[in-house]
Amino acid sequence: MEPSNGKPFRSGCVALLGRPNVGKSSLANALVGVKIAAVSPKAQTTRQVVRGIVQTPEAQIVLVDTPGVHEPRHELGRFMIRQIREALEEVVGICFLVEATDQRLSSLDRRILEWIREAKRPTALVVNKVDLLKSPEALWKVVALYQDAYPFEEIIPLSATRGSNLDVLLERMTSWLPESEPLFPEDLLMDRTERFLAGEIIREKVFLETEQEVPHSVAVLVESFKSPDEYPDRKRLSIRASIVVEKEGQKIILIGSQGAKIRQIRLAAEEELESTFGHPVNLDLWVKVRPHWRRSEQGLRQMGYGDS
Numbered sequence: 202m203e204p205s206n207g208k209p210f211r212s213g214c215v216a217l218l219g220r221p222n223v224g225k226s227s228l229a230n231a232l233v234g235v236k237i238a239a240v241s242p243k244a245q246t247t248r249q250v251v252r253g254i255v256q257t258p259e260a261q262i263v264l265v266d267t268p269g270v271h272e273p274r275h276e277l278g279r280f281m282i283r284q285i286r287e288a289l290e291e292v293v294g295i296c297f298l299v300e301a302t303d304q305r306l307s308s309l310d311r312r313i314l315e316w317i318r319e320a321k322r323p324t325a326l327v328v329n330k331v332d333l334l335k336s337p338e339a340l341w342k343v344v345a346l347y348q349d350a351y352p353f354e355e356i357i358p359l360s361a362t363r364g365s366n367l368d369v370l371l372e373r374m375t376s377w378l379p380e381s382e383p384l385f386p387e388d389l390l391m392d393r394t395e396r397f398l399a400g401e402i403i404r405e406k407v408f409l410e411t412e413q414e415v416p417h418s419v420a421v422l423v424e425s426f427k428s429p430d431e432y433p434d435r436k437r438l439s440i441r442a443s444i445v446v447e448k449e450g451q452k453i454i455l456i457g458s459q460g461a462k463i464r465q466i467r468l469a470a471e472e473e474l475e476s477t478f479g480h481p482v483n484l485d486l487w488v489k490v491r492p493h494w495r496r497s498e499q500g501l502r503q504m505g506y507g508d509s
């Protein structure tokens with residue numbers, strides 16, 4: 202495949218890596234231009250690697266959005282960490298995301314830097330959330346903090362939510378890619394199905410509407426996903442999903458007084474599903490209890506978190 206400027210086409214995978222909540226999924230969504238991954242102010246929103254595809258005239262950049270690096274406390278956490286390690290083997294470059302307001306290197310950051318050393322890939326320090334900074338001096342401080350710990354090839358300050366400096370990041374990532382035919386079909390935006398995305402949108406709304414341990418105990422199973430073509434009046438997308446929690450008490454919280462909480466979640470999810478898929482949506486939500494599903498491999502597999 203020849204791009205318009207006559208240079209050979211490039212294609213490859215680049216990892217977005219960092220602690221929970223630094224904005225990896227927000228950056229993936231901003232670069233792809235549509236939502237491919239759930240975003241919330243709570244740590245560990247992302248649980249599975251999602252690949253988002255950015256197509257430019259010269260290149261196809263496959264962004265590998267990874268779960269936040271954390272100290273796992275159960276099988277789900279270990280599954281998330283395994284995926285991150287596997288992703289690092291597949292990529293040709295790494296974007297290490299940190300926050301512009303960071304004051305010191307955490308133990309998680311140090312662990313990530315060890316993995317980066319082992320991976321031996323070109324790595325950019327991506328300082329996200331620069332919109333929160335009050336002065337340019339504050340940016341120099343955070344850059345110096347991380348630069349002292351690792352010789353990054355590139356330093357790119359940006360804001361994923363404001364969309365600033367994304368073009369510079371894309372340019373740098375493109376320079377890492379080998380000459381190659383596109384890895385994915387050109388019209389594809391992500392490596393997951395619409396059904397998967399629907400489940401993630403519902404789970405994101407649970408994260409946004411619940412507190413403490415409840416969001417982390419939740420899995421969403423999309424039981425049925427019928428596109429308008431399959432639905433009798435041919436105009437609505439019809440989705441039935443179970444929100445699975447670990448304890449009866451969590452189920453009561455999720456349903457809320459007279460069903461108020463689950464209704465709020467359903468309305469928020471319907472609104473986003475409609476704008477994502479471009480059809481009116483009928484969302485049927487059920488809450489189920491599966492004790493300790495996060496603690497066993499079998500429980501994880503039942504919730505769709507299987508090792509590929």
Ligand SMILES: Nc1nc2c(ncn2[C@@H]2O[C@H](COP(=O)(O)OP(=O)(O)OP(=O)(O)O)[C@@H](O)[C@H]2O)c(=O)[nH]1
Nearest residue numbers: 221222223224225226227241245246247269361362
């Ligand atoms: N102010 C500001 N907030 C941001 C920016 N980027 C992301 N955020 C917010 O940071 C929070 C975490 O964003 P996510 O994209 O879910 O972070 P993540 O790194 O994918 O998180 P995990 O799934 O826990 O690994 C959300 O509330 C985002 O809106 C930014 O550029 N500026």
